[in-house]
Amino acid sequence: MATTKYIFVTGGVTSSLGKGIIASSLAKLLQARGYKVTIQKLDPYINVDPGTLNPYEHGECYVTEDGAETDLDLGHYERFLNSPTTQANNVTTGRIYQSVINKERHGDYLGKTVQIIPHITDEIKRYVKYLGSKKKFDIVISEIGGTVGDIESLPYIEAVRQLKWEMGTDALFIHLTLVPYLSSTGELKTKPTQHSVKALLENGVQPDVLVLRTEHPLSPGLKEKVALFCNVSKEAVIESIDVSTIYEVPIRMRNEKLDEIVLKKLGLPVGDPPELKDWNDFLYRFTNPQKEVKIALIGKYVELHDAYKSISEALIHSGAANDCRVKIEWIHSERITEENIERKVKGCSGMIIAPGFGYRGTEGKIVAARYARINKMPFFGICLGMQIAVIEFARNILDLEGADSTEMNPETPFPVIDLMEEQKEITDKGGTMRLGSYDCHLKKDSKSFAAYGKSKVSERHRHRYEFNNAFLEKFENRGMKAVGINPDTNLVEVVEIPDHPWFIGVQFHPEYSSTVLQPHPLFVAFIKAVLENSK
Numbered sequence: 001m002a003t004t005k006y007i008f009v010t011g012g013v014t015s016s017l018g019k020g021i022i023a024s025s026l027a028k029l030l031q032a033r034g035y036k037v038t039i040q041k042l043d044p045y046i047n048v049d050p051g052t053l054n055p056y057e058h059g060e061c062y063v064t065e066d067g068a069e070t071d072l073d074l075g076h077y078e079r080f081l082n083s084p085t086t087q088a089n090n091v092t093t094g095r096i097y098q099s100v101i102n103k104e105r106h107g108d109y110l111g112k113t114v115q116i117i118p119h120i121t122d123e124i125k126r127y128v129k130y131l132g133s134k135k136k137f138d139i140v141i142s143e144i145g146g147t148v149g150d151i152e153s154l155p156y157i158e159a160v161r162q163l164k165w166e167m168g169t170d171a172l173f174i175h176l177t178l179v180p181y182l183s184s185t186g187e188l189k190t191k192p193t194q195h196s197v198k199a200l201l202e203n204g205v206q207p208d209v210l211v212l213r214t215e216h217p218l219s220p221g222l223k224e225k226v227a228l229f230c231n232v233s234k235e236a237v238i239e240s241i242d243v244s245t246i247y248e249v250p251i252r253m254r255n256e257k258l259d260e261i262v263l264k265k266l267g268l269p270v271g272d273p274p275e276l277k278d279w280n281d282f283l284y285r286f287t288n289p290q291k292e293v294k295i296a297l298i299g300k301y302v303e304l305h306d307a308y309k310s311i312s313e314a315l316i317h318s319g320a321a322n323d324c325r326v327k328i329e330w331i332h333s334e335r336i337t338e339e340n341i342e343r344k345v346k347g348c349s350g351m352i353i354a355p356g357f358g359y360r361g362t363e364g365k366i367v368a369a370r371y372a373r374i375n376k377m378p379f380f381g382i383c384l385g386m387q388i389a390v391i392e393f394a395r396n397i398l399d400l401e402g403a404d405s406t407e408m409n410p411e412t413p414f415p416v417i418d419l420m421e422e423q424k425e426i427t428d429k430g431g432t433m434r435l436g437s438y439d440c441h442l443k444k445d446s447k448s449f450a451a452y453g454k455s456k457v458s459e460r461h462r463h464r465y466e467f468n469n470a471f472l473e474k475f476e477n478r479g480m481k482a483v484g485i486n487p488d489t490n491l492v493e494v495v496e497i498p499d500h501p502w503f504i505g506v507q508f509h510p511e512y513s514s515t516v517l518q519p520h521p522l523f524v525a526f527i528k529a530v531l532e533n534s535k
C-alpha cells in the first residue's frame with residue numbers, strides 16, 4: 001500500500017472505558033480483512049517506562065520480545081492480533097522528554113529555546129510516524145492514554161491534531177466516551193459525550209467516529225442526537241455495549257460496522273467480510289464450556305486482578321483449548337500459613353505461584369508450594385513462583401536450613417537462587433533486569449518438552465535472580481530436575497519434579513505470549529493436568 005494510514009484513539013468522560021480493547025478489536029477486524037495493522041500506546045506519565053511502577057499503581061508490566069517493559073494494553077494488542085509488539089509500540093512522556101533533553105544536551109537545538117510546542121510535540125509525532133516508516137504496516141493505530149481534558153495528555157492531543165492537519169484523509173480520529181444510565185429516570189444521558197467532544201474541539205480535534213460505551217442499547221434517536229451535537233455522521237456513532245468477555249468486542253464492533261466505516265473514511269477498499277472463523281470457534285468454546293475447574297492463583301497483589309492480567313488471560317485461552325472454564329481462586333500469599341493452606345486451596349485442582357519482587361509474601365508462597373508438592377496438586381511456578389519451588393525443595397528435601405534467594409535474604413547460608421554475575425554491579429533499577437526473549441533447550445524426557453512438542457523454544461524474561469548452578473547436582477539427585485537450559489549461558493530456565501503428576505517451574509513468563517489463537521502450550525498442558533486431577 002502506498003501510504004500508511006493513522007488512526008488516533010482518544011477517550012473522554014472517564015478513564016477505564018476500554019480504549020485498548022476497542023483499539024485491539026478494530027485492529028483485529030482490519031487484520032481479518034487483510035490489512036497489516038499495529039497498535040501503539042502513548043502514555044502520558046513521566047516514568048520512562050512502567051517497569052519501576054508498583055503493580056498497585058499500574059497493573060501488570062507487560063514485556064515484549066525485544067525486552068521493553070510496557071503497559072498492559074500491549075498484552076491485549078498481542079493477544080488479539082497474534083503478532084508481537086516492540087519497544088516502539090509503547091511511548092511515555094518520560095521517554096519523549098528524555099530524548100528531547102538528550103538532543104538538547106547534544107546541541108541539536110543549538111540557539112533555540114526548547115519548548116513543548118514544537119519540540120515535545122515534534123518528538124511525539126516522530127514516535128507515531130516511526131512505526132509507519134518501517135513499511136511493515138498499512139495502518140497504525142495510536143491509543144492516547146488518559147482522558148481528554150487531562151493536563152498530561154495535552155501535548156499528545158496537540159501532536160495528533162498537527163498530524164491530522166498534515167495527513168488529511170490519511171488520518172482519522174476515534175473518540176470513546178461513556179453514555180451513563182440514570183436508573184432513577186430510566187434514561188441514557190448524552191451530555192457527558194457532548195461535553196467531552198467539546199473539550200476535544202477546543203483543542204482543535206474533530207472526531208470522525210464516536211464509540212459510546214453503554215450498559216443499555218442506544219436508540220437510533222439517541223445516536224442521531226449525538227451525531228447532530230458532535231458533527232459526526234450518524235453511522236459513525238457506534239454502540240459499545242457491556243459484554244461478558246472482552247473477546248466478544250470484535251464481533252460487536254463488526255456488527256456495528258466500525259471497521260467498514262473506518263476503511264471508508266480512510267479511503268481504503270472495504271473488500272470481503274472479515275474472516276473470523278477461528279475467533280468465533282474460540283468464543284464458542286469459551287462461552288460453552290463442557291467442564292469447570294478451579295485453580296489457586298497465589299500472589300501478593302491479588303486485590304488487583306490487573307496485576308496478573310496476562311496470567312488470567314492465558315488461563316482463559318488454555319481453558320477454552322480444553323473446553324473448560326477456569327475459575328481463579330485469588331489467594332493472598334501474605335495470609336497463608338501452615339495451618340490454613342489446606343482450607344485456602346480447598347476445591348482447587350491446581351496451583352499457580354505468580355511472579356513478584358521482594359520478601360513480602362514469600363514465606364506464604366513457600367508453604368503453598370510445599371502443599372502442592374506433597375499433595376500431588378498440579379503446580380505451575382512462574383518466575384518468582386519457580387524460585388519459590390526451588391527454595392522450598394532446598395529447605396524441605398535437601399535439608400538446607402535457611403536456603404533462600406539472596407533477593408529475600410542476602411545473608412542466607414544456602415543461596416539456591418542468586419544474582420547473576422553481570423547483575424552484581426548494576427545499581428540503576430530502570431530497564432536493567434534480564435528482559436525479553438531468550439532461547440531455552442528442553443530435555444526430551446520432560447513434561448515441558450511433551451507440552452511444546454519441540455526442544456528449542458524462546459520465551460520472555462523479566463528478573464534479576466537465577467537458579468544457582470552450584471546446587472544443581474544436589475537438586476537433581478533428590479528429584480528436582482533442570483529440564484530447560486539456556487544454551488548460551490547454561491542458566492536453568494525450567495525445573496520439574498518427574499515424580500509428581502505435573503510440577504513445573506519456569507524462570508520465564510509464558511503468559512506474555514499466550515494469545516487467543518495460540519494458547520501457550522505450557523498453560524494448555526497445565527489445565528489438562530488440572531482437569532485430570534479434578535476427576
Ligand code: GLN
Pocket residue numbers: 354355356357358382383384385407462463464465466
Ligand atoms: N524477583 C525475582 C527476580 O528478580 C523474580 C521476578 C519475577 O517474578 N518477575 O529474579
